[in-house]
Amino acid sequence: MILEGIKVLDLSRILAGPLCTQYLGDLGAEVIKVEHPDSGDDTRAWPPFIGEEGTVFLSANRNKRSIAVDLKSEEGKEIIRKLVKQSHVVVESFATGVTNRLGVDYETLKEINPQIIYCSISGYGRTGPNSLLPGYDNALQAYGGIMSLTGAKGGPPIRAGFSPIDQTTGIHAVTGILAALLHYNQTGEGQYLEVSLLETAVGFLGYQAQNYWATQKVPERMGTGYGTLCPYQVFESADGHILIAVGNDTIWRRFCPAVGLEDFMDDSRFKTNPDRVRNFNETVEIVQEVIKTRSTQEWLEVLKQAKVPCAPVNTIDQVVEDPQVKYREMILQYTHPKLGDLKGIAYPVSFQNVKREVKKHPPLIGEHTEEILQEIGYTSSQINDMTNEGIVYLNNESQKLS
Structure with missing residues (x-):
């Protein structure tokens, strides 16, 4: 695989960050997803569900392992430090300021691993007057001007029917990480990179902003029409x-x-x-x-x-059954040990002689906690103690399924 041997520590949640790390996993990287022992990724609880798993979670978390750790505990922080030592990439999407409080900010982790590539995903960027605002896809569609362009002429602004800001931010993060990995291979140097939902939204404005600068006319909603071509x-x-x-x-x-x-x-x-x-x-x-x-x-x-x-x-049901879509192998099929046969949308880049496949199902929360802790040197006794203290969570159900 393209990224075989690259280790990614995923501290992100919801959609932009998890989609980024899923794509890195699709490309062959080894991804460890860090989740809170009590609740895990927020999207696990977002309906609709297949079994007890939210479909948004299932859509963005294949090809990863899950470790459930309390990052507020000293023992949990030590686990992260050990994982950082052996990682090439860290991806996080905490609210601004949280990484410093948890001790997982770039400067701290750089001391542990000077060559680390650290990708920070935020709503409005880590600096500036709005840096503390929470970032959600629909808010940035509004703030970033996307909604002003979307909808029927003369009608109200409309949210896109999916999450383009979150998803494209994840793709931009992949691009930045791949560039940083190339730089690392050439120089041995790590890198800090930022991606924000705001900058993704503004990036979408490209030719519309250019049109505005040229004409001084604010673009209006045109339904499905296009202001520079007709019909x-x-x-x-x-x-x-x-x-x-x-x-x-x-x-x-x-x-x-x-x-x-x-x-x-x-x-x-x-x-x-x-x-x-x-x-x-x-x-x-x-x-x-x-x-x-x-x-x-x-x-x-x-x-x-x-x-x-x-x-x-086309409607969604027509798209996923479309002969061209199937021919291009954009629909993945795999088996989940608890949920049975599932499908997913593939990483939309194909490589010669590289098969699109799901090597790891979207993990149960804490499904791989024990094996990951053992890999970084923890004994069974230490793991049991941390489990009893609520520092880590071992998914006993995953052991029954394995």
Whole structure:
């Protein structure tokens, strides 16, 4: 595997951090997830559930082992120090200031392992006037301007139907860690890197911010439309909806005869994309009038034949059963010792001669506490004492399942 031999200590929780470390695990890194003995990762308790496990947790925690440790205890802190000594990467997503109180901040861990790569994930960044604010995906969609761009024209701001800020922050963290590992291989030096939900949100604004600087016009919500291309949005068909993407004038000249709009192809109002953008509403109305006359499937066949980019508006059940998605092996299948056969969404990068697979199921809380403690030198007697004192949690159920 790509990252075989790399050891990652995962102190993160919820989604951005766990998704980052899951992807590192997918790439072959050995990931140890540290959880609180009483409750574990918050998402374990988020419905809906498969058995007793929250589906959000299951979606972001494969290819890891779990150790349950009380980080507020001195013995727990010593366990972390021993794990840091043998790790290449630490990922954390505590609220600003908590790592210092727990003694797991970068400066402290750097003293233990000078070559450590330390990735800090936060809501608004670790410095600045908002650094102490809690970070949640929907809050950053609002604060970062994403909601102002999302929704129907003239309608209220809308939250995206998934968690793009959290998930992309996790991907950015993977990118940063891989760059830091390359730097480490070249120089032997560790690294401190930060990723925040805010910077991810602002990063999404790219061309929209550039448009604003160029025109001094604040971008508005346009539904599924796109302010610089037209027609380039979802249209209502006779039985549903279809996305049509006329991305340039060459496509426009194929699109018009395909749908029976030959008379509009060279019309001065619509001949070029700038013309169509200037006459945006009129263009959309003309196209909509013809598209609603036939079914989605009929239009898909017509437009594909004419080489006009188009797509059905699929629902989740349709996506996970789609032949192309299956062919690209984006749906993972694996067996969980307690929950049975499960599925998951794969890391969306494929490598030649590297199989996408789940080598470790999403762990039960504390499933690997005992074996990890033994690996770093603790005796059975010491482990029993710490268990009795509530410093660590051993999942007895995992022993029955193994």
